[in-house]
Amino acid sequence: MTFNNPFDGPQGQGDAQFPWITSFMGLSSVFAALGMISQAYLGSSIKLLILGSVVETGRRLCQWLIVRFRFQYSMTAQFDEGDPAYEWMVLFLTQENVWRRSREFVVNATNSRRKWSVKTWVDPTVKGNAEYVPTYQLPQLFRWRGHWLEIKRSKDGTEGRFTSSGTYQPISSIIVTIYTLDMNLLSELVEDARSRYVEVNRPNVVIHLADSPHYGPAMTWNNVKHKVRRPLSSIILQEGVVDALVRDAQEFISTEDWYVEAGIPHRRGYLLYGPPGTGKTSTIYALAGALNLEIYSLSLASSFVDDSFLQRAASAIPKNALFLIEDIDCAFASRDDEDELEDLMAVYGGAGGVRPFGGGEMVRPGGRPRSLVTLSGLLNVIDGVGSEEGKLFFATTNYIDRLDPALLRPGRIDHKVAYDLATADQANALFLRFFPESRFPHLALPASSHEKDDTHPDSEVSTIQTLAAAFSAAIPAGEFSTAELQCYLQAHKTTPAAAVEGARAWVEGGAARGAAGARGAG
Numbered sequence: 001m002t003f004n005n006p007f008d009g010p011q012g013q014g015d016a017q018f019p020w021i022t023s024f025m026g027l028s029s030v031f032a033a034l035g036m037i038s039q040a041y042l043g044s045s046i047k048l049l050i051l052g053s054v055v056e057t058g059r060r061l062c063q064w065l066i067v068r069f070r071f072q073y074s075m076t077a078q079f080d081e082g083d084p085a086y087e088w089m090v091l092f093l094t095q096e097n098v099w100r101r102s103r104e105f106v107v108n109a110t111n112s113r114r115k116w117s118v119k120t121w122v123d124p125t126v127k128g129n130a131e132y133v134p135t136y137q138l139p140q141l142f143r144w145r146g147h148w149l150e151i152k153r154s155k156d157g158t159e160g161r162f163t164s165s166g167t168y169q170p171i172s173s174i175i176v177t178i179y180t181l182d183m184n185l186l187s188e189l190v191e192d193a194r195s196r197y198v199e200v201n202r203p204n205v206v207i208h209l210a211d212s213p214h215y216g217p218a219m220t221w222n223n224v225k226h227k228v229r230r231p232l233s234s235i236i237l238q239e240g241v242v243d244a245l246v247r248d249a250q251e252f253i254s255t256e257d258w259y260v261e262a263g264i265p266h267r268r269g270y271l272l273y274g275p276p277g278t279g280k281t282s283t284i285y286a287l288a289g290a291l292n293l294e295i296y297s298l299s300l301a302s303s304f305v306d307d308s309f310l311q312r313a314a315s316a317i318p319k320n321a322l323f324l325i326e327d328i329d330c331a332f333a334s335r336d337d338e339d340e341l342e343d344l345m346a347v348y349g350g351a352g353g354v355r356p357f358g359g360g361e362m363v364r365p366g367g368r369p370r371s372l373v374t375l376s377g378l379l380n381v382i383d384g385v386g387s388e389e390g391k392l393f394f395a396t397t398n399y400i401d402r403l404d405p406a407l408l409r410p411g412r413i414d415h416k417v418a419y420d421l422a423t424a425d426q427a428n429a430l431f432l433r434f435f436p437e438s439r440f441p442h443l444a445l446p447a448s449s450h451e452k453d454d455t456h457p458d459s460e461v462s463t464i465q466t467l468a469a470a471f472s473a474a475i476p477a478g479e480f481s482t483a484e485l486q487c488y489l490q491a492h493k494t495t496p497a498a499a500v501e502g503a504r505a506w507v508e509g510g511a512a513r514g515a516a517g518a519r520g521a522g
């Protein structure tokens with residue numbers, strides 16, 4: 001077969017005459033081959049392109065559907081550290097064992113701080129003396145009452161606080177997504193978490209503290225402690241004092257409607273004043289336990305507590321809680337530092353300046369803890385919006401005479417309770433509390449038949465009552481705080497007779513006198 005090329009001359013001459021045509025012909029077949037190949041490639045590229053677009057569209061559609069699904073069929077709630085609801089959620093998740101698949105933990109010795117931990121042991125004989133806190137932040141899915149919940153823990157570090165040891169700690173949040181159409185489920189979840197929290201803490205009093213400066217709106221109350229409830233009967237005061245206080249607080253809590261109808265802010269202020277170690281703080285803790293109230297306790301002497309911190313802290317306290325400010329007298333800038341330091345040094349015994357009993361601030365030579373809170377800042381907080389809504393405001397002081405009358409007026413302080421150094425009756429009651437007949441059954445019997453109570457000649461007085469009477473007779477009334485007597489009795493906790501025998505010597509002894517320096521306060 002021949003191919004007549006129009007450019008060709010006579011057969012066989014063309015190539016010789018037009019060699020470029022030959023080369024062009026060669027190229028054209030190369031181009032043709034290339035064209036075919038590229039067509040094949042183009043075809044598959046287009047196919048790939050279409051396939052890619054379909055996949056991408058599918059992916060976006062899925063994403064969109066997931067977002068739509070999440071939007072329509074789920075609710076998301078965030079719980080920020082520092083808010084009481086965060087504590088409820090922490091306990092809820094711990095009980096639900098949500099983080100059990102975690103493989104990374106921070107391990108701390110068990111302490112009284114918040115628990116964000118999982119139980120990693122199954123053997124019941126293993127004692128949990130350490131907390132295992134999951135560190136990773138991947139979302140976790142679990143089922144609760146037949147619904148899927150997704151939990152994330154965020155700790156992005158943008159907000160945080162400095163701990164008391166000076167390290168920066170980011171604030172964490174818990175983000176809960178519930179897959180449901182039922183809008184009530186979130187409040188049911190929160191209520192479930194809250195009631196579990198209340199149940200678990202029933203034997204305890206929960207105390208929220210603001211013990212470090214914070215950077216972030218939610219982090220005012222950054223430490224939670226749980227104290228075993230103290231029965232009101234263990235508070236030894238003049239007859240009727242504790243009962244009157246409890247009645248007053250109970251009545252306040254139960255008459256919210258009346259306050260609303262009368263247009264009176266639903267708050268009540270109490271001031272407990274008197275020498276150190278006479279039971280002011282103990283009374284408040286026992287009262288909070290009896291009335292199921294959580295305590296929010298703040299020391300105005302903390303270096304980071306100023307008017308605005310105090311305002312934020314007060315407004316972050318939930319309804320039906322007890323707001324406690326200890327040593328409220330240190331709020332007043334008009335005080336003369338030097339005089340006060342001298343007073344306190346005399347009271348607390350010099351160089352170290354450590355209080356002999358109870359907690360509170362350390363007083364160091366060279367400058368007493370000075371509150372940045374002003375009187376007007378404090379009054380604003382007591383009067384302010386944040387102080388309404390069923391809050392019981394409690395303040396304690398060793399120096400009632402240093403308080404401004406503006407602070408003491410009714411509406412701010414509605415109920416004052418005076419505490420004093422131990423009476424003979426208190427010393428007697430304290431002795432009987434230390435040596436109960438249940439622990440010393442042999443002392444429940446009369447010491448001898450001639451020991452009859454003069455006032456009730458027919459009654460037989462038990463040995464322990466005789467010892468208690470002897471102890472209280474040895475302690476001069478109004479000279480020692482109950483805390484001091486408690487400290488002395490602790491040293492003889494298994495030997496009541498020795499406690500009585502040594503009491504007079506202890507009273508006369510120099511050590512006891514030194515410790516009793518606090519008696520002048522108040």
Ligand SMILES: Nc1ncnc2c1ncn2[C@@H]1O[C@H](COP(=O)(O)OP(=O)(O)OP(=O)(O)O)[C@@H](O)[C@H]1O
Pocket residue numbers: 234235236237274275276277278279280281282283357358359360396397398419482483484486
């Ligand atoms: N009236 C009391 N009844 C029972 N225990 C008391 C009493 N007073 C003091 N105590 C005991 O003494 C210790 C210190 O008491 P508490 O902290 O309540 O005193 P305080 O008056 O608040 O002292 P401060 O003014 O220094 O804060 C506690 O362990 C408490 O058990």
